[in-house]
Each structure stands twice: as structure tokens, then as C-alpha cells.
Amino acid sequence: MNRYLLVLSLLTAPLFLSAQQGYSIYKGTVTDRETNETLPYVHIAWSGSQYGTVANEEGAFQIKIPDSNMGDTMVFSFMGYEPYYLPATKKLPQNKKLRIALAPATQELSMIEVSPVDAKKVVQATIKNIPKNYTKRPFLVKGFFRESGIREDTGREFLFAEGVILTHKNQHGDIDRGDYVSLLKGYRKKLQYDLRVDGQTYQLPQVTQGAYIGVRLDIVRDPGFFLSKKRYRDYEYEYERTDILNGKQIYVIRFYPKEGSKQAWLKGLLFVEKEQYAVVKASYEYTKSARAYYNKSEAADILKLQQRKFEAAYFQYKGKWFLKNARIKTKYTESWTSVPLAINMDFIATAVETNIKLDNDKQNIKLDTKNIIPYNRAFAFNERLEKAGDGFWGSDNILERLQQPNDKTEMQNIDSTLFSINIKTTPALPANEKEPAAKTPKPVPQVFLLPEQSPFEKKMENYYLNYLPEKVFVHTDKNIYAGGETIWMAIYLMDGRSHRPGTYSNLVRVELHNAGDEVVAQQNLLSEDGHTSGQFDLPADIVPGEYQLTAFTNYQRNSGDEILFKKTIRIIGGLKESGGVEIEAPVSSAPFSRKKKEKVRLRFFPEGGDCLNGHLCKMALIAENASGRPMQINAVLRDGEGQEVNEIKTGKNGMGSFIYLPVKGKEFYATIEGLGKAYDIPPALDEGFHLGLQHLKQEVRLSLKTNRPKGLAGARITVHLRGRVLIDQALSN
Known part of the structure; x- marks a missing residue:
């Protein structure tokens, strides 16, 4: 199998911030504005960039901002809460900590869809959209990894390792992806990797390859996960609810093994962004059958698996989605002593680089192979230290350590009932200052139901779930040409619903038709991330007249010619001897x-x-x-x-x-x-309706008139934008 190989070049330089470069440290805690409870694993990023970090399980965060980025804005985002925008305008004192209070999102009930959704169709649409939502090209992810193990009965640590790693992602879709991880810096704490009970020492097996968690839990790239055309049939799906993330509606889909399936080992929740059908998060665990299967293996002779939970979350950059953080929580009991053990692994992506130079020649790999971590190495970091301070990490962003090593907090699935698409900025408060009391607190509804979808809404939703419309647009350098000139074209391939670049297809066909609808020129062009270019060289003796430029994908042809891109091109001049007509x-x-x-x-x-x-x-x-x-x-x-x-x-x-x-x-x-x-x-019509629009400064005013004898009775008005129904209501007089 031919495989693109990554060549590190100057293009990857932004991933590696020099330890000597000046930077500022912002520390603090993220809490719920109303309850003051801490929020775990909040995403923190520089607005619009590929850089960022994640708060820890206790909501604590630390982010290092290079001097060159001072003045940028940090965005804190969490499921079910309004995004928080914090300008990094000045350096903070070393002992200064911020308290970032996220407001639970609020939104008019009429704007949220909680009516029944076909969960299976959502998953099918998600699988179809994987090629356009997640890049097919290789890329690099710089990140931070931490692994810890404790005895749950005493709280004693027996394992702690952390480091900065570089994950090399091969082409999406390969069964043997060849993804690998290289070590930039890291250490393992000086601990005894064993159990001591009643004066006896029990050796523990090396059960982890945790440095590859960013590979294993990148579920959209894993053919073994159920998000594939073959595996998804092994599961049942149920619509759980609709949530909100950064103003976007998120379908929450519950999945579990289909009865009788022998290949399904997982159950949990899948979070799918409604507009793009992109996976933004997955929270799942091994089923009882999966644990029983594991406990029949040789590994279970020493450790019995009690629980294994997974979570993966994604973020969007330049129209594509990338893994932001992943974690695995595993609980065992030691077979001889029944001592309960917990091993936790965390990975956060701190930078993504997609502008990678590619080469097919294996001789051109410019990697320091001694720093590549073998997939089967149990401990990624051989350097033994008691602890590592900021001097060790330099300007690299890391995950804050928990205050208490014996943290028994279970992995949470946030279930918010208030939502918002309105962005509100709340000033950050120092930790020693109190949040001002709200003047008129609003009651928080615990449960609410919305009216069932109208027939039109159901048809619209079914259309976008099943047909995944695409749009093609061709931009030409001009509209009128003479024989012998060149038609230069820029072609854009977009999702028909979101108008974002990239679709299920990647091949665009462009044709030039004469007045008799005969194809006089044609090209098949490969689209890279929703964009490509081409040209038609016109013969000097081309017959003048009006020509039609048509562009489409093969997928579009299933829906008829009326949705294809068409543009009139006028060609002047030409030779009478070749059948042309002078104009x-x-x-x-x-x-x-x-x-x-x-x-x-x-x-x-x-x-x-x-x-x-x-x-x-x-x-x-x-x-x-x-x-x-x-x-x-x-x-x-x-x-x-x-x-x-x-x-x-x-x-x-x-x-x-x-x-x-x-x-x-x-x-x-x-x-x-x-x-x-x-x-x-x-x-004019003797009987009918007239729809009028008036554009004002702050609104668009809609007017509806009729000359029917019964007036507006029985009529219905629907306003929708690319599949999103904004207004749908029956009218009366």
C-alpha cells in the first residue's frame, strides 16, 4: 500500500514555540455562574486558531500565551453553556488567579428542537459526512499526555507519567493508518510499580500504551469503531435530547449493542452537530459482555477489569474537525488481593498543523526515529523525576494536576436544560472577588417539551438527512471572451446546507455547451478541501454566440439538472469560413x-x-x-x-x-x-397570495396579502434557511 509519509519542514515551525520565547501565564478555575460548581474539561482556545488547551477534571486551567499572541482573545466553551471570551491584554501577577464563570445557555423554546428525531438516520448522515468534516490529508498534532495509577483503598500512587508528544496522523480512511507518536519531552515519577499488602509485594503487569490515546480515541478515523458503514449496523440508536455548544444545536444519540450482535462491545452517547452532522463528542464504555470477554484473557490472571470508560471531544479549525482531548478511566481489582486499582489517561491537543509537506519517497523522511514511541511500549517516558516544574515545560501548555491524587470523581455527561445562541461576554473576576448577584433571577425549567415537528419540518429534515445536498460555484475571470482566449475558472464545492467548503464528493466535472447543447469542452477536476481550479483554451475559430458553462458532481446528478451550476458565457468574433457569424x-x-x-x-x-x-x-x-x-x-x-x-x-x-x-x-x-x-x-391573479419584504435597519418586515374570499384562513407561512425552519405557523384572519 502506498502511503504518504510526513516530512517535517519549516511549515511545522508554529507548533514548536521556543522555550526562550517570552510568554504570560493565565491560571484560574472555570465554574458554573449560578451554582459556583467547577466545570471539568472546558475547552480553551485562541479565537480562530489551532492553539489551545483544556481545563482539568476540577475545572482548573493554565494557559501560556506567547508575547506575540498578547492581545488575542481566549474562548472558553463547554456543552450547555454560553461561550466566554477573555481578551489576553496584559500580563497577570504570578499569584493572580482568575475565576471564569460560564453562564448556562438560555434560548427561546421555539428555537430548540426537542421533537422526535430519527437517531439511526442521524448516524447514517454522520458517517456519510466523515470525508468532508475531517481532513483526508496527513497532519500533525502537538499535545500533552498524562497517565496516573492509584490504589483506590489507600490513595497511594503507583504510576504517574506525563509529557509533550507529537502525533503523526496518516491519511484518513486507511485501515492500517500508520499513525505514530514521537516524544518531545516527558518524565515518569519515581514510584514503585507494584502492590504491597500484608508484607507481601505483588508485581503488576504493564497494561498500558497510553501515549497512543490520541490515536486510539480518534474515533472518526478508527475503522474498528462503529462509525463505519459496516459496523454501525451492530448497534441500536435512540434520540436522547438536543443540547447546545457554541450556539450550535447538538443531537445527543444513545447507542448500545443490537441484540444478538457478537461484534458490538460499547454503549454510550454520541454528540452530533446538527448542521454539519459532525461528531463533536463521544462518551462511552465497555459493556458487561466486553468486560467478561476481557476477563477470560491471560491479562485477567492478575488484573480483573471492572470498568473502562472513554471520552473523546473535537474542535473545529478551518472548516474541519480535529480531536481536542481524550481520556480513558479504567478500574481493576488485583486477582490475588482484591485491591481496587484505578488507571486514568488524559490527552489534550495543544496545536494542530495541517500545512504539511508530503513525499512518496521513504528516503525523504526527516524524523528523529530514536524519539518515536513504539506502540507496544508500556511506559513512554523513561526519564525518572520526582516532579517537573514550569522550567521543564517551558512554553508548552499542559493539563493542570488535580489537587487531590485520590480523586474518585466519575466521568460526567453534562445534561443542560437551558440553551442559547446569543454570545454574551462576562468580565473575568479575580478569585477573591464575588460574582454580583443577578437583579432578576429567572426560574430554571427542569423538563420541557416542544410541539411536534410540522409536516414541512419533517420533510425538510428527512431531505437533509438522506440526500446531503451539495453546491458547486464557478467563478470565471470574465463573462465575454473572444476566440483564442482562455476561460480561467475557480471552482468551489460546498455543503448545500451550511455553505462550508468540502462535501461528500471531491470530483467536479465542468462542461462548456454550445447553443445546440453539445459539449464542446470538458474537464474533471479534483477538489482539495472544497476548492479547485481549471481552464478552457478556446479555439481561434470557435463559433461565436452564447455558451453555457455547467459544473456538477456525480452525486448532484441524482437530483436532476435544475440544481446544477449553470452560467452563460458569451463568445464574440470567429471566422465565417468555419460556420461562425459575425456579431x-x-x-x-x-x-x-x-x-x-x-x-x-x-x-x-x-x-x-x-x-x-x-x-x-x-x-x-x-x-x-x-x-x-x-x-x-x-x-x-x-x-x-x-x-x-x-x-x-x-x-x-x-x-x-x-x-x-x-x-x-x-x-x-x-x-x-x-x-x-x-x-x-x-x-395579476384574481385570487392568490402576495408576499412582501421590507428591509429596515434592525429587522426585516414581512407582509402577506390575499384577495381570496376567505382571507388567510387555512393558510400557513414557513420561513426557512438552508433546511433550518425559522418560522412555521398556521395563519388566520
Whole structure:
């Protein structure tokens, strides 16, 4: 199997901040603003960048900010809470600690969907979207790893190791991914890796390869996890609730093994971002059957597995999702003594580098192979120290240590019932200052139900779950070309719902059609992260006229030609000998002149789609010449008896509008002085609806009119944006 190999180059330099570089340290604790309880594993990042860290299980954090990044903003984000924005504007005193109080998110009930969701379809859509939500190219992750082991009955540590590591991620989708980890710095605490009970010493087996947790728990890249087309059928799925993260709705899906399945060993929760169908978090554990299977192995002769829990969380950078932190909590009992043991492993990503130079030649690998950690090495860090201070870590961000080694806190699944998409910034308070009391505290609802989805909402949700629409847009350097010139194109491939780059497809076909709909030029272009480029070199003797540029993916063709990208390209000039027809150069958008005897085409567009008899109507129009160029005109609107009703004018862009009152049985037309031609106005409806929009400074005002005898009774209005239903309600008079 050919595999891209990573070559470390100057492109990866931002990952490695020099220990000599100046930096500031921000320390503190993240708490719930209302209860003052600490919040575990809160994500902390520089806004819009690939750098950051994570608070520990007790909510304590420490982040080192290089002097070059002072002035940037740190973002604290946690499921079910409003994001918190903290500008890093000055250095803090060494003993100064911040208390970051996150406010539980609040949101109008009508904006949150808690109605039934087809959990299986959500998982299917998530699997389909993995190629576009997670990069296919190799990348590097700089991170921090910690592993600790304690006797739960006495609290004595028998294992503690931590270090800064570099994880090399190969191409997504390979069964043998070849991901590996190299050591940058780390140490193992001087502890006795054994048990001492009643004067006897019991040796412990080396049960961990924890430095690879960032590989093992990157679940979207793991073919052995159930997020694959083959494995997901082994599980059952249930919709649990809808949560909120950074203003985005998150589907929470419960999964567990299907009855009779012999390949399913996990149960837990999957958190899926509704708009992109991207996994943002997974919290799961071994089933009872999985533990029983493990305890039949040779390893169980010494350690009996009692519990193993996993958690993985992701963050978004440049439209793609990357593993942010992962942890494993395992509980054993020693077989001879029944002593309870707990081993915890934590990994946090502190930087991601996607701009990696690739090479297919194995001879070009420029890695210090002696620092690569073998996958089967139990202890990643051989250096034995009592402890490591800031001097050891330099400018590297690390996970704060817990205050008490014997921490028995269980892994938490936060279940928030209040949500918000409104970003509010709360000033950070020093630890010794109290949060001001709220003036009018709001009651916190514990349980609420929303109305069931309307038929339209169900159809819309089903469409986006099953069809995953894509959009293609082609930007050309101009719209009019001469024979012998080159059409330069930039092609953008986007998700049809979020308009973010990258989709399920990565191959775009671009075609140039003549007036007879024959393909005269075509290209297949490979899209990298939603973008590619191409060109058509036009022959010097190409037949002039209007051509159509069409672009699409094979997946789009399943939905019909009407959704394909189409653009009119005009080609002038050409040779009569080759069948071409000489035409005039395009006319500029100068004011219309009777002396030129130009041909004018008027196109009318009623606001809202139709005008209604008996109601004032706004009519838009476009004036063009024979070459399709905009024209600036002065015209008159007349009724069927020739009486002047209103003036009509267009600007240099050829566009204008006018207002008139349609009357049943009466015709209207427009005339341009000197042309002697009448342009019929589209007829109004005797019975129907008219939808109008008015753009104001702070709002968009919607108006709905009807001339039906029963008025608005029985009508329904729906406002939606790329699948998100904003308004859907029945109307009355």
C-alpha cells in the first residue's frame, strides 16, 4: 500500500514555540455562574486558531500565551453553556488567579428542537459526512499526555507519567493508518510499580500504551469503531435530547449493542452537530459482555477489569474537525488481593498543523526515529523525576494536576436544560472577588417539551438527512471572451446546507455547451478541501454566440439538472469560413439613444412571485440590449386605454422598479419612446397570495396579502434557511 509519509519542514515551525520565547501565564478555575460548581474539561482556545488547551477534571486551567499572541482573545466553551471570551491584554501577577464563570445557555423554546428525531438516520448522515468534516490529508498534532495509577483503598500512587508528544496522523480512511507518536519531552515519577499488602509485594503487569490515546480515541478515523458503514449496523440508536455548544444545536444519540450482535462491545452517547452532522463528542464504555470477554484473557490472571470508560471531544479549525482531548478511566481489582486499582489517561491537543509537506519517497523522511514511541511500549517516558516544574515545560501548555491524587470523581455527561445562541461576554473576576448577584433571577425549567415537528419540518429534515445536498460555484475571470482566449475558472464545492467548503464528493466535472447543447469542452477536476481550479483554451475559430458553462458532481446528478451550476458565457468574433457569424461588440450600459435603434428586451419580476388584482404591487424589471448587456432607459407604464399610469426608469445596471394597482379585466403595458413597441406587464391573479419584504435597519418586515374570499384562513407561512425552519405557523384572519 502506498502511503504518504510526513516530512517535517519549516511549515511545522508554529507548533514548536521556543522555550526562550517570552510568554504570560493565565491560571484560574472555570465554574458554573449560578451554582459556583467547577466545570471539568472546558475547552480553551485562541479565537480562530489551532492553539489551545483544556481545563482539568476540577475545572482548573493554565494557559501560556506567547508575547506575540498578547492581545488575542481566549474562548472558553463547554456543552450547555454560553461561550466566554477573555481578551489576553496584559500580563497577570504570578499569584493572580482568575475565576471564569460560564453562564448556562438560555434560548427561546421555539428555537430548540426537542421533537422526535430519527437517531439511526442521524448516524447514517454522520458517517456519510466523515470525508468532508475531517481532513483526508496527513497532519500533525502537538499535545500533552498524562497517565496516573492509584490504589483506590489507600490513595497511594503507583504510576504517574506525563509529557509533550507529537502525533503523526496518516491519511484518513486507511485501515492500517500508520499513525505514530514521537516524544518531545516527558518524565515518569519515581514510584514503585507494584502492590504491597500484608508484607507481601505483588508485581503488576504493564497494561498500558497510553501515549497512543490520541490515536486510539480518534474515533472518526478508527475503522474498528462503529462509525463505519459496516459496523454501525451492530448497534441500536435512540434520540436522547438536543443540547447546545457554541450556539450550535447538538443531537445527543444513545447507542448500545443490537441484540444478538457478537461484534458490538460499547454503549454510550454520541454528540452530533446538527448542521454539519459532525461528531463533536463521544462518551462511552465497555459493556458487561466486553468486560467478561476481557476477563477470560491471560491479562485477567492478575488484573480483573471492572470498568473502562472513554471520552473523546473535537474542535473545529478551518472548516474541519480535529480531536481536542481524550481520556480513558479504567478500574481493576488485583486477582490475588482484591485491591481496587484505578488507571486514568488524559490527552489534550495543544496545536494542530495541517500545512504539511508530503513525499512518496521513504528516503525523504526527516524524523528523529530514536524519539518515536513504539506502540507496544508500556511506559513512554523513561526519564525518572520526582516532579517537573514550569522550567521543564517551558512554553508548552499542559493539563493542570488535580489537587487531590485520590480523586474518585466519575466521568460526567453534562445534561443542560437551558440553551442559547446569543454570545454574551462576562468580565473575568479575580478569585477573591464575588460574582454580583443577578437583579432578576429567572426560574430554571427542569423538563420541557416542544410541539411536534410540522409536516414541512419533517420533510425538510428527512431531505437533509438522506440526500446531503451539495453546491458547486464557478467563478470565471470574465463573462465575454473572444476566440483564442482562455476561460480561467475557480471552482468551489460546498455543503448545500451550511455553505462550508468540502462535501461528500471531491470530483467536479465542468462542461462548456454550445447553443445546440453539445459539449464542446470538458474537464474533471479534483477538489482539495472544497476548492479547485481549471481552464478552457478556446479555439481561434470557435463559433461565436452564447455558451453555457455547467459544473456538477456525480452525486448532484441524482437530483436532476435544475440544481446544477449553470452560467452563460458569451463568445464574440470567429471566422465565417468555419460556420461562425459575425456579431457586434457588446454595447456599453450608456443611456438609450433613439438614433442607435438598439433592440431592447424588458424582463418583469413581480415582488413575491405574483401581483394580486385589487392590491398595490411592486414590479421589478431588467432592461437589456441584444447582447445581454444592461441598459439605462426611460419608459412609461400605460393601461389598456393608453392612459399614462406611472414612469419607469432603470439605472446603469439595467434594473429598476415601479408600483401600480392591478385591476381585474384591465391590461397594462410599458412603452419606450421612439421604439413603437409595447411590452406587456404580467397579468395579476384574481385570487392568490402576495408576499412582501421590507428591509429596515434592525429587522426585516414581512407582509402577506390575499384577495381570496376567505382571507388567510387555512393558510400557513414557513420561513426557512438552508433546511433550518425559522418560522412555521398556521395563519388566520
